[in-house]
Amino acid sequence: MKKYLFDSNFLQGNTKNMKTLTERLLFNTSRRRELINITPKICDLVNKSGVKEGLCLVNAMHITASVFINDDESGLHQDFENWLEKLAPHEPLSAYLHNNTGEDNADGHLKRTIMGREVVVAITKAQLDLGPWEQIFYGEFDGKRKKRVLVKIIGE
């Protein structure tokens, strides 16, 4: 099952010293809430950028989604689901003023706030400089529709 697609028209800057790369990842999850490991794709983009030393920003472009770093362990992912549902329950919908606008996703705004909008990862010797268990995730909290993640790489 293909979970995300990628723009073909990425941007790449290449001056004498500074290089940049900009790319959007597209997601359309089948469930309302889902966690997707995007580390391999971010590694590919670091390679593509040609940056040897720099920073890689990865952020959700939608305010009911998250990009965060944690463990790729299914039990922990279920723990996150249970914990977030306890801290910011989806129902009753009437518990949130935001849902008076016709939305039903107020809890998604709060859940994403706990998990965070973005990560900034170092690039060292042309690779993502991640710890042994660090994996980059897209966290969807109001899915079943198109969402994007922005990847911006700058460095030399």
Add this chain to the structure above:
Amino acid sequence: MKKYLFDSNFLQGNTKNMKTLTERLLFNTSRRRELINITPKICDLVNKSGVKEGLCLVNAMHITASVFINDDESGLHQDFENWLEKLAPHEPLSAYLHNNTGEDNADGHLKRTIMGREVVVAITKAQLDLGPWEQIFYGEFDGKRKKRVLVKIIGE
């Protein structure tokens, strides 16, 4: 009502390839807690910087305040207020050891921790690269006094 003022003595670097801009935004809210949309001001600073491709860091310089990205919808803002007050209530003041120092703002330190200190936003083609509903907010959790936000732009 003018909610924030800006330093006139900003810093601007401009070498062959890398440009930087540093500026402080000043806030003095009339209420203890307040959310203020600062997106237009950050856009102005990106223009002023002349950076076409780069990163824009926006961070609270005070530890009972936040900079975060979410929706500019008043119902959601009230939901944030209710939710944060539930997760980290202001009272009773005696519930927090920090308040023994003579402060009454321990809850503000915790609320800001949930909302986050900073955002890093990509600059692409000389503009903030924000998703359709992403707006940048200053979140005040212990106001009625002068506070600052730092904006640092680097790129080319």
Add this chain to the structure above:
Amino acid sequence: MKKYLFDSNFLQGNTKNMKTLTERLLFNTSRRRELINITPKICDLVNKSGVKEGLCLVNAMHITASVFINDDESGLHQDFENWLEKLAPHEPLSAYLHNNTGEDNADGHLKRTIMGREVVVAITKAQLDLGPWEQIFYGEFDGKRKKRVLVKIIGE
């Protein structure tokens, strides 16, 4: 008591315009949970980098640890401990699926999520551009073993 040691083999890049510095800080706390002020060490690294204008990324490389900015006040630190233990209690261990893997640190993953993985701090005029009370902390939530923090500085 020496709480952290530092790699001797750091990396330093120095081209015409962009400079980078990469260094790892090592921690091995005696207690499961501990907060350690690392601001002086980060200041030293900024000096060492020679960067005058830029960004400094400081991130935990382990997913049960945090790097965050807040106040260096012991009462507040105890408030953080009490608050995190309330939001994500260590026990009962059986409350978390992750602990079925043989770990007992599921709560540490959640606590670190609240506190955050990383901070990005501006460097202005060759110094960390911190507010009056901002101090950078390493937050350990599953200690008594070796952990690392990554410091990446880029700028000019």
